[in-house]
Amino acid sequence: MSEMDIKVLLVDDEIGFTDVMAKRLSKRGMTVKVAGGGTEAIQALRGDDYDVALLDLKMEDMSGIEVLQIFKKMVPNLPVIMLTGHGSEEAAREGMQHGAFDYLLKPCEFEKLLEKILAAVKRSE
């Protein structure tokens, strides 16, 4: 699968971040669906299929871990990459324990994020 065909579900309550990230990923041909919180993300996943999800750990309505657990129940094969602005990697590692594909600390290198997205999609295939 090329970058052009990838459908990304981007979940974060930081609009400034989702805005620019969606633009950059779209620029690379990906289809990006932005969800501003856990509830919105779950609804989005119900309505469509995605190749990969980028999930923030801390959100106002639900924690990233809770959303991850629900994602895993809804679509067990969906690769989820955790994103966290928290200083420590501890929380992100917790996500790995709950079945996340990988994690990245904010701010992250965009190229690295792309690599992880591709790797996640490749593995799910």
Added chain:
Amino acid sequence: MPDRQYYRSLHRSMAFTVVLVSLMPLALITLIGGYQYTEIYKGRVMAHLEEIVHKHEQNIDTYLLEKVGEIRVLADNMGVDCFLDEGKLENLHKSLMKRHGGGFVDLGLVNSYGIQVAYSGPFRLGLADYSQSVWFREVQKRTVYVSDVFLGLRGVPHFIIAVQFESEGKKWVLRTTIDFVAFNQLVENIHIGRTGLAFIINRRGEFQTKPRIDLSAEVPFLRELLQKATTDAREEGSFALKKARDMVVSTIAPNPLTGRETIFLSTPLKQGDWLLVYQQDSADAFSDLAQTRNLALVVLLIGVIAITFVAFYLSKRMVKRIIAADKEKEMMNEQVIEAGRLASLGELAAGIAHEINNPVAIMVEEAGWVQDLLAEGIDKNGNTDETKRALTQIRTQGARCREITHKLLSFARMIDPTTMELQLNELVEEIIGLSNQRTKYANVQVETELARDLPTIAASPSEMQQVLLNLVNNAVDAMEKEGGTLTITTKRDKDDVLMTVADTGCGIPRANMQRLFDPFFTTKPVGKGTGLGLSIIYGIVNKMKGEISVNSAVDVGTAFTVRIPSAAKTGVPSDENAEERG
């Protein structure tokens, strides 16, 4: 650290306790032992004196019986003719004098009319008429009679032994006078200590010997003693009366002559007609006891002085060590407070890192987006505007970061422990602002009920921030899983300020309540809590002469209440002074 007055008081109370604890057994042993020893010693002395008096009484009785026996033998065996012959009478008298060392002063034969018909002795008492004499009347009743001491016809103190006998159908009386001086010496023979004195009195309280000192002032007392002894014996019955005649009766009473406490021992003589009295000053009789008591008191006094000295010396040394330990503890406390401050700052930093990393991530991505646009061509349709928007966003997010770092620095810089007057409500608002991010993500709703009339308190702003921040952090930790409500209340209670930080979290199990303020006690996961937060709060609040209390119920919530004296109550230095120091 406590003031000098506290240590002085500690020194005094420690010394007093040591003295009391050490002296109490010593005093009790001395008192009880001394009492027991005194009683036993007095008992022994009294028993010893009674024994001596009893033996002396036996000696005197033997002396009298011996004299009576001699006269009895003469009366029964010699015959009246022998006595009527003055030459033979004189020979008998001389023989008695020789055998008894002059004890028999004279010897005379008295007819039934009381006329002395024969006489041998130093006085001219031939044909003396004794018909009216007491002894003559008594001997006719009793056959044998020993008289009281009296002056008689010769005008010197003496007493008579008279024995009645029958010869040729007529009654005669053989009489002799006993040497009073020799008898007196015999009676006075017991002379114990400086004041020991023996004498004989008759039933009327008249002296039958001549004591070496004038005891006439004692006569009423002796009569009373005599009467009492007789009355007591009679009241107890005939057996007691008989027993009283044989026994030595002891009394300790003030001597009417000297006023000093005196031991009186009395025992009957001559079938109860006479009373042998022995008297001795108690102080004299118990002089060894007094010496022992004085020695014990000196030892006790030395003990008291030594114990007091050691108690004061030891307590002084202990207080010095306590002062040193307190100084060390205070230094440790300061270090722990500083460590705790850094730890709570660390917890805060973790929250703030998230706050900063988000705008930084936006800035990084916006910069990357601008690069994407530049790579595509800045002059392409809409790219210039998009670039401008991205730059504006970078500036906006940069400003957001700056605000956060300023807040953090303002907190980190406030490490001055100087006490000053501050308004707790302002501090509460500040801490809520700092913890905003944490509470938001922990789904904790913050409510405040701040009293408008809250007086200022005397505290170090950084320390007070630490108290509040730790309480808020703990409350948020308790509600992190399920969210909840954090309520911070301030109110005035007379001259104190009360601040309550309450949460609706998991609560504290009863088992942990006791150890809540212990340093390094934590129930948080490893790496999450230092276990210093509450101990630091306790240390700081205690330093401010305040109090901290906790109410908690599992699955209901926890409320920590801090009571701090108002600035007016503690007399805080004014702001001006604080500024001068700053």
